[in-house]
Amino acid sequence: DAGITQSPRYKITETGRQVTLMCHQTWSHSYMFWYRQDLGHGLRLIYYSAAADITDKGEVPDGYVVSRSKTENFPLTLESATRSQTSVYFCASIPTGGGSDTQYFGPGTRLTVL
Amino acid sequence: AQSVTQLDSHVSVSEGTPVLLRCNYSSSYSPSLFWYVQHPNKGLQLLLKYTSAATLVKGINGFEAEFKKSETSFHLTKPSAHMSDAAEYFCAYTGTASKLTFGTGTRLQVTL
Numbered sequence: 482d483a484g485i486t487q488s489p490r491y492k493i494t495e496t497g498r499q500v501t502l503m504c505h506q507t508w509s510h511s512y513m514f515w516y517r518q519d520l521g522h523g524l525r526l527i528y529y530s531a532a533a534d535i536t537d538k539g540e541v542p543d544g545y546v547v548s549r550s551k552t553e554n555f556p557l558t559l560e561s562a563t564r565s566q567t568s569v570y571f572c573a574s575i576p577t578g579g580g581s582d583t584q585y586f587g588p589g590t591r592l593t594v595l
Numbered sequence: 596a597q598s599v600t601q602l603d604s605h606v607s608v609s610e611g612t613p614v615l616l617r618c619n620y621s622s623s624y625s626p627s628l629f630w631y632v633q634h635p636n637k638g639l640q641l642l643l644k645y646t647s648a649a650t651l652v653k654g655i656n657g658f659e660a661e662f663k664k665s666e667t668s669f670h671l672t673k674p675s676a677h678m679s680d681a682a683e684y685f686c687a688y689t690g691t692a693s694k695l696t697f698g699t700g701t702r703l704q705v706t707l
Contacts, residue, residue, distance in 0.1 A: 512693055523685055523697035524639075539694065571638060575693055583629075584695055586639040 484508075487572050487587040495595050500559045502590050504572030512575045513555040514539075514584065515547065517568040524571065530555055562594045597622045599669075599686045601698035609706050614658075614673040616701045618686030621667065626688040628669045629695070630660055633683045642684075645669060656680070681705045 485506040494500050504513065511532050516524040516539075526539030528547040536547050544566060546558045555574075559566055570590045575582040602617040620626060630642040643654025650662040660671045669686060686698040 514694070516695075516697075521699060523699040524687075524695075525697070526694055529694060573639075573695075582689075582693055583641050583644060584693075586631075588638045 485572060485574055485585055485587040487570075487590050489590060490588065491591050493593045493595065494562050496562060496564060498562050500562050500592065502557045502559075502570055502572075502592070504555045504557070504587060506553055506555075506572075506574045506585075508574065508576070508585075509552055510574035510576050510585075511552070512577070512582075513549065514573040515545075515555065515557045516571045516573065517541065517566075518571060518589075519568050527557065527570075559592075562592075564594050566592065567594045568592060597626065597688065597696065599628075599688050599696060599698040601684075601686050601701050603701050604699065605702045605704065607704040607706060608676045610678055611675050614671070614676045614680065614703065616671040616684050616686075616703065618669045618671065618698060619667050620669060620686075620688055622688065628660075628662065629687045629689075630654065630658070630669075630671050631685045631687060631697075633685065633700075635682070639685065642671070676703075676705045678705050678707075 488503045514529040515527040518524045525541050530536045530549045533552050572587040573584040575584050598621045600619045628645040631639040633639050642658050643652045645652050645662045653659045658673050684701045687695045
């Protein structure tokens with residue numbers, strides 16, 4: 482079934498470990514986004530990508546790395562996880578860069594850093 | 596700076612009564628505005644969006660919102676709440692490069 486998927490759905494890791502969260506979409510959307518959701522902050526943009534091999538920082542990029550070698554995949558890596566990165570992470574995509582486009586969200590990954 | 600402000604972090608209504616979730620925006624131009632809903636342990640689902648066409652926007656599940664430029668508001672309403680409406684609601688706008696900026700959310704509680 483077409484859509485946007487995230488894996489894993491739940492992850493527990495330890496401080497200092499590297500963690501990669503995966504995002505995959507089957508629509509061939511150009512734009513993809515990573516958000517984190519924290520109580521009292523709503524969702525905040527971490528990184529986004531306008532196309533394969535084009536990425537840019539969002540509001541809270543520190544401690545995260547992204548890549549986009551293929552249009553359909555947009556992995557998010559925490560190079561050395563910290564407790565402050567405990568959060569729920571959402572991936573989203575839109576077909577083009579139009580401001581009125583609807584973003585479609587994945588189901589989220591709940592990450593706990595001990 | 597452009598932003599959205601959700602005026603209530605928590606709203607409680609009785610089933611069958613009207614729902615009003617408030618959102619104000621700050622922008623130097625007419626933005627695209629969105630309302631998303633998030634049910635517990637789920638992703639975000641679009642309820643409706645405003646894109647400078649009709650100022651009264653109808654969405655899914657009986658929700659609607661009115662864009663009022665004079666008041667810089669985009670409040671979400673529903674005539675009659677249902678238990679299944681209990682969720683977190685987010686107002687958002689798009690700025691450059693279609694990046695969504697979200698409000699901090701309003702948790703809607705529906706009681707019998």
